[in-house]
Amino acid sequence: MPSFQRAAKGALADTQQRRNLAHATATIRAKRAAVVGEVADWEALRVAGADAKDEALHHLPDYLEQLEANLTARGATVHWARDAAEANQVVIDVARAQGADEVVKVKSMATQEIELNEALEEAGIAAWETDLAELIVQLGQDRPSHILVPAIHRNRAEIREIFRREMGRAGRAAPEDLTDEPARLAEAARLHLREKFLRAKVAVSGANFAVADTGTLVVVESEGNGRMCLTLPQTLVSIVGVEKVLPTFADLGTMMQLLPRSSTGERMNPYTSTWTGVTPGDGPQEVHVVLLDNGRSRVLADEVGREALRCIRCSACLNVCPVYERAGGHAYGSVYPGPIGAVLNPLLRGVSSDVDKSLPYASSLCGACFEACPVRIDIPSLLVHLRTQVVDEASGRSAEAAGMRAASWVFGDHRRLEAAQRAASLGGRLLGGRTIRSVPGLGAWTQARDVPTPPTETFRQWWARSHRNDGHTGEDA
Amino acid sequence: MSAREAILARLREATADVTTPVGARGEVPTISAAPASAAGTLDLFVDNVADYRATVVRCAPDRVGAEVAAALARGRAHAVLVPDGLEATWVEPSQAAGMWLRRDAGEDGSPLSPGALDEIDAVVTAARVGIATTGTIVLDHTEDQGRRALTLVPDQHVCVIRADQVVHDVPEAVALLDPARPLTWISGPSATSDIELDRVEGVHGPRVLDVVVVG
Numbered sequence: 001m002p003s004f005q006r007a008a009k010g011a012l013a014d015t016q017q018r019r020n021l022a023h024a025t026a027t028i029r030a031k032r033a034a035v036v037g038e039v040a041d042w043e044a045l046r047v048a049g050a051d052a053k054d055e056a057l058h059h060l061p062d063y064l065e066q067l068e069a070n071l072t073a074r075g076a077t078v079h080w081a082r083d084a085a086e087a088n089q090v091v092i093d094v095a096r097a098q099g100a101d102e103v104v105k106v107k108s109m110a111t112q113e114i115e116l117n118e119a120l121e122e123a124g125i126a127a128w129e130t131d132l133a134e135l136i137v138q139l140g141q142d143r144p145s146h147i148l149v150p151a152i153h154r155n156r157a158e159i160r161e162i163f164r165r166e167m168g169r170a171g172r173a174a175p176e177d178l179t180d181e182p183a184r185l186a187e188a189a190r191l192h193l194r195e196k197f198l199r200a201k202v203a204v205s206g207a208n209f210a211v212a213d214t215g216t217l218v219v220v221e222s223e224g225n226g227r228m229c230l231t232l233p234q235t236l237v238s239i240v241g242v243e244k245v246l247p248t249f250a251d252l253g254t255m256m257q258l259l260p261r262s263s264t265g266e267r268m269n270p271y272t273s274t275w276t277g278v279t280p281g282d283g284p285q286e287v288h289v290v291l292l293d294n295g296r297s298r299v300l301a302d303e304v305g306r307e308a309l310r311c312i313r314c315s316a317c318l319n320v321c322p323v324y325e326r327a328g329g330h331a332y333g334s335v336y337p338g339p340i341g342a343v344l345n346p347l348l349r350g351v352s353s354d355v356d357k358s359l360p361y362a363s364s365l366c367g368a369c370f371e372a373c374p375v376r377i378d379i380p381s382l383l384v385h386l387r388t389q390v391v392d393e394a395s396g397r398s399a400e401a402a403g404m405r406a407a408s409w410v411f412g413d414h415r416r417l418e419a420a421q422r423a424a425s426l427g428g429r430l431l432g433g434r435t436i437r438s439v440p441g442l443g444a445w446t447q448a449r450d451v452p453t454p455p456t457e458t459f460r461q462w463w464a465r466s467h468r469n470d471g472h473t474g475e476d477a
Numbered sequence: 478m479s480a481r482e483a484i485l486a487r488l489r490e491a492t493a494d495v496t497t498p499v500g501a502r503g504e505v506p507t508i509s510a511a512p513a514s515a516a517g518t519l520d521l522f523v524d525n526v527a528d529y530r531a532t533v534v535r536c537a538p539d540r541v542g543a544e545v546a547a548a549l550a551r552g553r554a555h556a557v558l559v560p561d562g563l564e565a566t567w568v569e570p571s572q573a574a575g576m577w578l579r580r581d582a583g584e585d586g587s588p589l590s591p592g593a594l595d596e597i598d599a600v601v602t603a604a605r606v607g608i609a610t611t612g613t614i615v616l617d618h619t620e621d622q623g624r625r626a627l628t629l630v631p632d633q634h635v636c637v638i639r640a641d642q643v644v645h646d647v648p649e650a651v652a653l654l655d656p657a658r659p660l661t662w663i664s665g666p667s668a669t670s671d672i673e674l675d676r677v678e679g680v681h682g683p684r685v686l687d688v689v690v691v692g
């Protein structure tokens with residue numbers, strides 16, 4: 001895996017991706033701001049959300065045992081998995097016990113993290129992604145680039161091509177006369193997946209929340225593919241990171257206000273399903289829950305870093321991040337992109353690889369992510385904390401040396417410098433007249449001092465705009 | 478050591494620094510918008526449900542059957558699924574209009590298979606709770622709503638909710654719900670914004686949602 005900076009270099013050259021991203025993040029930002037503005041006491045909600053997660057995290061063993069007891073009492077089978085291999089094996093064993101050679105899947109970050117689809121394929125079991133964006137990513141043999149809109153880097157024409165080329169190989173082919181209208185593309189996905197939903201014996205899901213005092217799991221979604229997977233097959237396996245625990249059912253009153261408004265910018269997402277073990281005569285009659293560690297206990301042991309485990313994967317921090325908007329999701333080298341990825345990946349995996357070493361520097365420390373975060377994760381402070389770890393690890397190297405490497409990367413190419421300046425001036429627009437702490441890409445170098453808020457237009461942007469007619473157009477106009 | 482013991486031991490070690498006892502935060506705080514009036518709450522509910530491009534009508538109790546029949550006619554439904562516990566008068570006018578009312582039972586009396594559900598055009602149900610601030614309807618799948626698959630596979634869902642079931646904000650709804658039941662929170666028809674963020678209604682769930690508010 002290349003470092004963030006190397007991967008981002010390629011992404012910066014991809015104009016299409018940057019346009020898609022800029023449009024998408026701006027749209028979601030505006031929607032989010034409008035629905036958050038409707039809530040009288042948003043700050044009190046954020047505090048309550050952070051407190052609920054902290055209560056669970058600080059006493060995680062107790063709440064997990066409570067969750068397990070309640071699930072078992074309601075007829076579910078609870079499994080524990082130290083790592084990806086153990087979790088994947090549970091799913092493989094359950095599918096084999098049912099004689100299934102395929103499973104349908106609800107979009108789940110945890111299953112991407114453990115590379116479940118690849119493990120199932122090796123075991124001869126097909127895993128069908130059913131979320132529209134995940135379907136696009138899977139059929140396109142691609143990787144997700146955003147938590148909420150994983151195919152955000154693809155435009156409608158590309159999606160049409162992928163559907164026409166690939167759907168027939170995986171099942172029902174796309175209609176001959178498929179156009180690139182979103183409604184037609186969604187219809188093609190509906191038809192393609194319906195036969196899979198109707199015949200599936202085993203489904204795999206994640207969970208947004210797992211409620212300890214009742215044993216209730218919660219899946220939040222939009223399309224109804226989640227409901228299909230959670231309802232029609234007779235066997236359901238849910239992979240749940242141990243940090244997904246909420247202490248009480250009443251905490252859903254807080255979380256179900258915070259999550260939809262922060263993620264899709266809606267008052268409420270179209271569908272939320274909750275289930276508590278097995279309900280006789282309704283839905284899966286065999287319910288498995290896999291409680292997954294895979295590095296989370298390591299994050300929890302970091303007294304500063306542990307607040308990253310509050311994350312409810314809403315993606316608000318991605319949508320406000322000037323660095324994410326330029327670099328795209330793939331550069332983070334993980335299923336967790338954006339500001340939260342820049343802290344969560346090195347916390348989960350340690351800072352020995354190139355990419356994990358570089359991620360704490362993939363930020364301008366502008367603070368927009370912290371302000372957007374519904375559970376008040378102080379991502380900028382965590383990044384600074386991790387930079388210290390990176391520096392400590394690279395013995396003999398000072399923070400300044402690490403910072404200068406980042407600086408030379410930025411200054412080494414005029415396009416990167418422009419991107420950094422534009423990102424900084426975007427920061428200037430977002431933050432109004434406030435001071436920001438650094439220029440993107442130069443984090444460690446400038447973190448010790450404040451730099452003035454950049455102008456909303458850099459000199460290079462002004463030059464590109466005012467000299468457009470002499471053939472020197474701005475790349476990003 | 479089993480994976481369970483190993484993980485719990487790691488987590489205990491990781492939280493060894495924590496000195497507060499479990500539950501020290503006290504009562505779960507309820508942060509909830511306050512309703513101006515009962516009428517205001519109901520108006521807000523109707524506006525927010527309609528904002529999701531569901532069709533909402535309000536009617537007196539003796540008009541429910543007529544409004545349900547009108548909604549099914551708009552959706553051109555023929556085969557209509559009726560949960561066992563549904564108020565019979567709610568679907569009598571539909572039957573009189575020639576629609577084919579189906580129970581959740583095949584010829585041998587067992588529940589309809591997913592394939593059989595796929596042949597059905599519409600389903601009519603009651604609801605458990607409505608939430609005004611978000612335009613959400615919550616089903617708890619008791620007898621007047623039927624098991625979860627019934628409101629999922631058919632293409633049209635006509636949902637009848639009484640005015641006194643509508644609460645103002647999310648925490649009030651959560652307090653009324655029974656966690657032991659499977660619950661489905663519905664806010665408009667199924668939708669996706671995955672293609673260039675253009676919202677498309679109707680992906681896998683019902684493409685048409687009609688809400689009849691009684692009283």
Ligand code: SF4
Nearest residue numbers: 311312314315317373
């Ligand atoms: S860190 Fe906060 S803003 Fe970012 S995805 Fe997680 S919960 Fe959302």
